[in-house]
Amino acid sequence: MKTLFKILFIPLCIVLLLLLQFGFIFLLLALLPSLVAYYIDSHTKKTSFKIVFAGNISATIPALVPLLKANLHMRHIDTMSVFHDPSVWLFIYLGAAAGWCVIFLCRYIARLILGFSFNHRIRLLQREQKFLVAEWGDGIADNVINSRK
């Protein structure tokens, strides 16, 4: 998959360069946060990068569409106006930031959920252990200790 991506990456860039022309540089600049995320993410699956990229691209696509449309219809468009519009850059980088926020927020929520779940399970198991000892005697605990030794 990785190799396939690598093989397709350069033709894709050429296609995008042809389609977007000057807009390709815009795309490269817009996806800078994703590029940073790619190098920051130490996981093999690059999950953080994928999330940041998804946020980043989601915010970039709306700005990219007029450029793509114009080039497809052979119409001239002032690419520089897009470059000079700070709201576009803000929106694009906010998209990438949203990706990072989702990562940290979800991790926090997951921690809350799992923490509660773990504690509940431990309490249930400990209650069952107590019941087992009450019913079968301390011998079963001794057996466990001995078997571990």
Add this chain to the structure above:
Amino acid sequence: MAEPKTSSAKTNDAPGADAISDDERKKNAQSIAHLGEFLRHYSPPREHKERDMLDDRYRINLASPLPLLSVQNATAYAVSDITTPTRQLFAHVCERGTFIRSNVVAMLNGIEHRSIIQMVAAGTVDLSRGDEERFVVVYERPAGQKLSAWLTQKKMSLNPHFICTHILAPLAAALQKFSELDISHGLLNPDNIYFDEHAMLGPCAIEPCGYSQPYMYEPLERMQAMQAGKGEGSTAHDYYALAVTALYVIHGAAHFAGLPQERLMQHILREGAYAALMRQQEVPEIFYDFFRGILTQNASDRWNDRQITPWLSGKRYNVLPPTLHIDALRPFEFGDTRAVTRRELAHLFAMNWERMVAMLQNNKLSHWVSISLRNKELAELIGRMSRTVTEPGTRTDAQISEALMNIVLLLDPQGPLRIKSLSMNIDGMDSLCVEMHAQMAHQNLQFLAGFIENDMVNYWLPLQTKRNPEYAPSSAVKAMLAKLDKLRSYIRNSGFGFGLERILYDLNPNMHCMSPLLAKSYIHTLPALLRQLDRMAPSIAGDDIIDRHIAAFIANKLAMQYEIRLNDLSAIPAMASNRNIVALYLLGLVQEKHPTIKVPGLTHWLAIRLLPLADAVHSRTLRYKVKGLIQDVAPQGYLQRMAEIIISSDYASTDKKGFQQAINRYQRNASEISALQMPGRLEEESSRMGLKMATSLAYMGMAISVLMVIRGIL
């Protein structure tokens, strides 16, 4: 107090004791106290059995002992018959452990014969003295005095006619009756003959046949046997004793003076019984036939009632004096002694067992048999057995002893079975076993057990048939051979109900239980045993209600052939091997046979011992259930029901299975808890889960964005 002294300790020692809470311990103690309280006040309904009374008719006057009528193992007391007060009776109150000749009691009880002391009744009596049960035999009191005493008083010698009509004829008539009943007397001697106007045979039922018979009244094969191992024999030896008694009557006690047992045996072996006993003393001519006919070496040649009755009526036979056939051309030298007959040599070997092996070296014996006895067949047999003993190899002591015994038997097939210190006739093994148990001669008992186990007796029977083709084993011998065959199949079992004690009760099925626990009782039936144990329950403080004797007694009566293995309890070894549970099982079987007997004393006693044992059950629920059931069943007095709860139900396997499952479950839970509590686990899991959630959200956002763009383009 019937409560076990160590009940609390036991509770703590039980395998499941760690599961016992303080509350449960308290509850246990309360239950035991409750059961103990019942036992303290328990007095079983006594059978209406008046003390010192036999058959509700014969009252034994313990205050009136009769020393003149007392015998070795029984004291004589005056007896009054409450229905016929004028009757002159006496009773023999037997000592504990006395061997009772039950067949003789059964045959003689109620028999009326003018020359046999009349046995009026026999049975167990509750004695007021010592508060114990004893076996008692009631007889008509004989008129006159003992023949020996009467002869001592008599200054002049008796005329032959008087001897024949007043002494020999009544005694011969008595022996004829014994012969008809297929029993022997075994104690015919002047001290056990009562004489008034005619002779009357005294009692003989309360000791092994011939046990206290003076040696000179016994034929050689019985003289050579141990006192208790002479066996029932037949009336042939009683006729022999009759002849010796006649010699005593004619010559007086002095006739046997200076004739100790060993010397008499040597004389008999060298000269024959006739010459040895006559001692070259003249007797009236009328007695020639009588002594020559009776004082024979072989029992089969001996006169019996068929010859004696006509002789007493005046018929004369002109019998030649019995001569001893000298077997050997040259004597066999055994140390300083020279043996000229096979029997003499066999006797010498038996008396010097340890030196016998040396005599077998270099085929010395087989050579002597071949050359001097001119018996090639016997020489070959002896040679083969000698090699078994002398050749180096891995022969066991038992195998060597068996070979030596067989050699002695080959030399003297008529004699008793002699092996090391034991010497017995086949039909005397039962009484010998009782004697050994009474004397606690464990080594000899082990030897006897080995003798039975190795089927050493199988050599004896063919030899008898070979010696005398017309030989037919007596009923006592047949019965003994059958008992030995049966015993052999389980003699190796040593568990409860088997072992040396089982041999005792299997050889003596009518023997009372010799357990020290029942020292004050005379128990010879299972119902009596159950009732007695129930009666004793409140006073048994120890932890054993049955011992090996009681177990063997029960196993014998129930014809148990296999060792008790409580397979249902194998899951709880502490219970499976517990003696009280085995006791419960055995006694339960007894009660199953006699369901009408209720034994609440026993069930409470056992419940007190079994409640702490139930702590070995791991499961609290099962434990409560079992304990509850034990307590519920105890007042009913049915051991069988208690046994069903403790032994037969499947709680033990359920408990074991459940305990194993619980251990596995506990282990799994413990592993899961420690995994959940592992440092960093929560962070790792939450990170993974958070990323998954974030990925989903991000892809959703991207999809929405793409959809919106596509919509805008279109």
